[in-house]
Amino acid sequence: MSEQHLGAITVNQAGYPSSGEKLAKFTGETSRYQVIDAATGNVVFTGQTGIYVEDKPSGCRVHTGDFSALTLPGKYRIEGAAGERSAAFVIADKPYYELQQGLLKAFYYYRCGTQLDGDYAGAWGHKACHLAEGTVIGQPELKRDSSGGWHDAGDYGKYSGPGAKAVADLLLAWELYPAAFAGVHTLPESDGVMPDILLECRVELDWLFKMQETGSGGVYHKLTTQHFPGLDVMPEEDTAELYFSPVSATATGDFAGVMAMAARIYQPFDEAYAARCLEAARTAWSWLTAHPHVPGFTNPPGITTGEYGDEVDSDERFWAAAELFRTTGDEQFHGAARELAKLPFPKYSLGWGDMGGYGTLAYLLQGEAGTDPSLYAELREGLLAEAGRLLRQSREDGYRISLLEEDYIWGSNMLVMNNAMLLLIAEHVSGEPEYAACALDHLHYLLGRNVLGISYVSGFGEHSVMHPHHRPSVGDHVLDPVPGLVAGGPDRGLHDEYVREHLQGKPAAQCYADHEDSYSTNEVTIYWNSPAVFVTARFNC
Template sequence: MSKPNLRSITVNQIGYSTEGAKIAIVNGEGQGFRVIREETGEVVYAGKSGAAVLDKPSGAKARAADFSEVRTAGRYYIEGDDGSISASFVIADKPYQELQQGLLKAFYYFRCGVELTGEYAGPWAHGACHTAEGIVHGQPEKRLDGCGGWHDAGDYGKYSGPGAKAIADLLLAYELYPAAFEAAVPLPESDGRTPDVLLECKVELDWLFKMQEAGTGGVYHKLTTLNFPGLDVMPENDTAELYISPVSAAATGDFAGVMAMAARVYEPYDQAYARQCLAAAQAAWTWLEQHPGVPGFTNPPGITTGEYGDGNDQDERFWAAAELYRTTGMEVYHEAVQALAKLPFPKYSLGWADMGGYGTLAYLLSGKSATQTALYASLKQGLLAEADRLVQQCREDGYRISLLEEDYIWGSNMLVMNNAMLLLAAEHFSGNTAYAGCALDHLHYLMGRNVLDISYVTGFGDRPVMHPHHRPSVGDGVADPVPGMVSGGPDRGLHDEYAARHLQGKPAAQCFADHDLSYSTNEVTIYWNSPAVFVTARFNV
């Protein structure tokens, strides 16, 4: 008999709630297991795991070990009859509060243009960066202030569309689960009045204002250097010229949607700011009306940074119209929503390239009485059908998540968290808490209940990602990476040289390398963090 992998029992490395379901996944032959209280060594529960499922995406023989009967708060680990063990974890009433705060604090670490002081950044402090004006591409004599906002990812680019997606996730989390955001992070701006999540989103919103072209309402696609800097270059040492890429319809639609949303959310806290957001959203909408058929964005000549190309702007226009209608109640926007909804784009996607799901959520959140009956019913039915499809995929998956083998793409953890978000939206509109249970399984996967027994969030869990493709984490000389950042996760396409060299032949869910050169599996981004904040917030109310 072969010796077992001593860590072949995988769990959420943060823990489980006292009253909720508690399931570990065993990758191996042994069926008997024991739950042991770490402080005393006492066996508090003994059971047998279920039948093995040959899980194709992970290549594992996965068995579910259910220990939901354990409801006493404390720290535990699981031991199998064959000597295998799990990470240690807690059982607590609300085990994910610190995790949510860490995921949200990561946005502070992504800040651009300001010094991150030791008081708030600890050992990950660094100087102000990217304070120079940006050159408008194609107009070398025109320079604009683009200081502020968040770095997008492991590089220092700033992108309007992905930034809007990240803000939207955070604002939706606050709208649906405000009680989860009562505690301060804290941030330099914390004032005890405006929730910190709104103060942090304002950092990116203030930058987005600078990306709106004066006089037209259109929104520049991105602000980057011509090329990516070296992997160990700290932000304050990245001093190459900054370039503002041309206006795009996708960026303008995303801007209109998120600014209309912000106008509504900030109104109780800062009415003048809310009015500024709404005026900017309406100006962007005017640009969209005046430019009905513009080509998709591609990188201008000479710029090699992330393109975020998007050839279909119908989804962004739909989101913009739906948010403007929800915020203003004006029939002109309602008519636009109804016209755009007839077009064939994804209505339930929450990705930066397909933003139609945000339009659907905005329209449904407007309420049944304020919406067109047939369209409301159709969008709600479609949302629940998509959620049911995800639930069915979870039932068939050895690790209880909704990804098929082909879904382990570049940024697969965004799909994991976006799908969990959609499931929670289905819970919100149906009242069916089974959707939340399935969403929680996705969080369990992210935090270690996966075939690699790794927490995909830096600084959290028993075995977290340690070497993300993230320039400050590489260049700062600090052993631990910047905490609270969600890694991209397994990518079966092996889209970087390191992955192609080291991961050939691995099952899809094992195509991950905790190495800073593996940008296709181990980079971080603001819009992988943002849905994770949304999901954890649901379980902190």
């Protein structure tokens, strides 16, 4: 799609569950509408939109059309009284099955250091890349194996913290919704024993092992070239020297957290691998305890790739302690988690910079009987209060999501999916179905029920992202982009030259451009895909 579709009638272009609520969003005047069977052209439902909401983020008056009474599986469109037409959508028992597989398969396409080809890669294969050893900054004589893992985003950098966040989301999806991943064999490694999602996570975990400094247990912050390559450079053509940036406390805390989680989850499938993960987590924890006060990471001189700087590491330490406690039951980790929980950091955030929510979730999933009753109650109450706030904001929003006008930032779709993930965790903790319904509204937004009428997932939906800021999608000269990639979404700050030139004065939710040069609205990353996998899995159980 080369132009934005400011949607007069917008729907989830992936579809709606047969038995669930089905809403479309309309801009303009209140009017009657018809749902049309796409195969026969017959009218199968007629409705009237409700009163409008003055929706400030989108800059529109937004009406809702409710066609929940339509439950017959099929493919449909909606037509308005003035001839407006929605994108096509399906109604099915499990309309998000293929979407979930595509969101997960995207991680295969992000793989580094291996050739992607044959039936697994389709049109989007490429040769093995980034196989050279990397140089440790500050120790020019020290070279290390740097291959493997996932490229982080539209570039080819690899980052310990964001990688750990992505793996954590996927492992949690498996842990909470294992039925959603049954019977799927789409990877070269698929063996019918270990689920594909765990096979794919192992790709990144194996690389993370290489990021742990020999001897100290600290974890290098990132592995990149000095500068980003050109936008049309394929992975195998990016041959500049690779550098391990220095160890950071945030990377080490994230590493300890995700390795402790992996030790628990892989134990039934591969005891030796689980033991290796746990030993790596313990070694990283030893580094953290030996370095209680560490300055935040900043790019070393000469390195201009993404910094992922973070001045506060108490949230990552909390996650590490809580996860190690959950996996081992060791009171030393429990005591550390209780002490760290007293510090003033966000405890319900799931972003790469604020990882406290993962520590909270690890503690709550341990169960009340095995934890400090007062801390458990405090964290549970706080989680449900935050979920309640998101629920209230969503009910006031024209498109039924939890973003305020100021929340349309660089990577706003990460907030959309992280918030949906938090809502689903609240459902898991409380058993209240209203949280899941609200989370599903966030998925509807991502897949096209938004003011622009665009599905922010490449390859899914009639009007989906076509020109992501993603080097393989630009450099491979294939018409369609790599499928299953979640784009960043509207950014009211207009942080790149393309959107500054083309989107001045637009409302917050319209500050998006489906253009390869718009890195602030149309880049893709592993940690925008990962919460989308979690959310989609919930609705495929």
